[in-house]
Amino acid sequence: MENPKRYEKVYRRRIKRLTEKMEEKGAGLYIVTAPGNIRYLCCHTFPKEPPLTHLIITAEGERIGIASSLEGFRAQEMTAVDEVRTFCTYRALKCRYKTGIEGVRDLIKERSPEKVLTDGRLLSRRCRVERDSTIQEMRAIKEKEEIEAIRKATKVVDSGYRFLREFLQEGLTELEVVRELNHHLRGERGVANLSFETIVASGPHAAYSHHDPSERVVRRGDAVICDFGVVVDGYCSDMTRTFIIGENSKLVRIYQVVLKAQKAALERVRAGDPLKDLDLTARGIIEREGFGVNYPHSLGHGVGLEVHEEPLGIRPTIKGEQKEGMVITIEPGVYVPGLGGVRIEDDVLITPQGGVLLTQAERDPHCEGC
Incomplete structure (x- = not known):
């Protein structure tokens, strides 16, 4: 340090x-x-x-x-x-x-x-x-040095995604995935700590928006939500990717809906526009696709020295506008009890020209061992 x-x-x-x-x-x-x-x-x-x-x-x-x-x-x-x-x-x-x-x-x-x-x-x-x-x-408004630190932290979680694509497979327990992913993240240059306790939720557990990893074994047909972040130079990253093990047409459809909602919200990122528009855009798509009751949280939050900071709770009732220099997460999700769920989360820098994705990992539910 x-x-x-x-x-x-x-x-x-x-x-x-x-x-x-x-x-x-x-x-x-x-x-x-x-x-x-x-x-x-x-x-x-x-x-x-x-x-x-x-x-x-x-x-x-x-x-x-x-x-x-x-x-x-x-x-x-x-x-x-x-x-x-x-x-x-x-x-x-x-x-x-x-x-x-x-x-x-x-x-x-x-x-x-x-x-x-x-x-x-x-x-x-x-x-x-x-x-x-x-x-x-x-x-809430990041300075140049802060944005650079967050960029470094997002590069590490991008590498975490690549690790998961190769490592994740049927037969591993949630805790095994957490242990190996954390080992990989902590071994990356500059990492001082994890931003929060890594979440790996598989099968029915993926229907929980938050979850404490367990000894449950990953099975074919599961969705596996992986939510993780690191601290570099004092600043956090926060990314979620969802993998689908094998084939599951219901989960694939949900994935497509969540990805569509996230892409639409990303298109609405622009300094000067209302913050609430981001949530309303993503939520509207999810509701029209019939999953409104399965989207129980806000679209995102600010990220910086702490993994949750201003603007907190980007939801339909949030006041204020998007400001140049804010770094926020955009993380819509759909969770179906008994089936599982999908969440896709990225860190985004707000500029007058639009949003700049700081996390660059692919948004692809397939993994090499699946």
């Missing part, structure tokens, strides 16, 4: 945008509590949890981190902050605070702001506290 301090200029640029919003809202402090937001501002290369529990930004752009005694030294060495304050209950360590929230309240007392912004929940008798979504909104 690269030391985040190498990215000082990137973090300073982001902090400047945040302090401008603080000035606009008359806030003296910004209390950052969400792990993904902390990573965004001072340590994005951490693949999971940051070593800080809180990050406090002052109106002047000073960055004060709060960490447990367990993470104190790592926070000093591996986060781009100006000061780290630690907390613990061990007398020998002589920490400044007993808890992280005590540290936050001490800073509020120390700086005496009239107003504080936060991305989480905070109660204070000393000042006005306002919940704010500025950082999430900033994260």
Whole structure:
């Protein structure tokens, strides 16, 4: 993992945008509590949890981190902050605070702001506290460096698809497929972690939109949904491919419907257009084909430092428009109890000219061992 301090200029640029919003809202402090937001501002290369529990930004752009005694030294060495304050209950360590929230309240007392912004929940008798979504909104629009990191992560899942096409066959258990796929993904250059627990769902299990892999054996006639992603340079990829083992005309028809819906939604990707149009387009096709009741989830979500981030839940009721620089998933699915299901998911960059597919793996339900 690269030391985040190498990215000082990137973090300073982001902090400047945040302090401008603080000035606009008359806030003296910004209390950052969400792990993904902390990573965004001072340590994005951490693949999971940051070593800080809180990050406090002052109106002047000073960055004060709060960490447990367990993470104190790592926070000093591996986060781009100006000061780290630690907390613990061990007398020998002589920490400044007993808890992280005590540290936050001490800073509020120390700086005496009239107003504080936060991305989480905070109660204070000393000042006005306002919940704010500025950082999430900033994260929704990817910068050049972020898009490049996501591209690297999508290249890895593309290789995962190629691995599956050769490896997947009748007779393997879901857990065997997960184990070998994860081994392949983790062995690829630059991979720090998986974006989430890999999903392999076969046969009737493929009728679950989410599934915990089991010892079930893959059989002829099964659909096998494989949903996986990796973290590279702190950023996630997220891709799903569905394979059909042998022949199953019902599943082939469902696959064709889902693929048609996804292609139509991809055609509707364009900066400036409503986000809801993406879901409405795919859902309309699935409904007209008679599978509306078998499509129980939204079309997709934003992806970046976290595998699910803004825009969250791209569904018919979502507000807002597609914005240049957003990276989203487009993943329609149809799930039929007792039979199985199909989901096809790709990561897409939104531009004024349309959508750019970041995941490049074929959308083909056949595999070499099928």
